[in-house]
Amino acid sequence: MSFLYFLLIGAISGWLAGQIWKGAGFGLIGNIIVGIIGGIFGGWLAGKLGIGGGGLLWQILIAVGGAWILLFIISLIKKA
Template identity: 85%
Template structure:
């Protein structure tokens, strides 16, 4: 059950980041991948900033923020 929860948070946060980044996503698989990587990245940044843990909504916000930063970095590399 924990793995499915992890994938669900990844999918939601990846989709949310895709909507915030020029209004597009990468499809469900791409959104899950971006969301999971963004979740790790966002969690790492939140830990460095000393931001405490929260519930489901907090996890989605942190993962979406990390995914958004990831999308930003990818767009810099593409240029």
């Protein structure tokens, strides 16, 4: 059950980050990948900054923030 929960948070987070970044998602698989990587990165960054919280909404917000930063970094690399 926790793996399904992990994928669901990844899909929602990736979709939201895609909406914020380019106005559209990346498809189901793309949203899940971006959301999971963003969640890992966002969780790591939140831990380093001492930002804590709990609950589903907090996890989604952290993952969306991490995914948005990830998309920003990828766009910078693509431009170079």
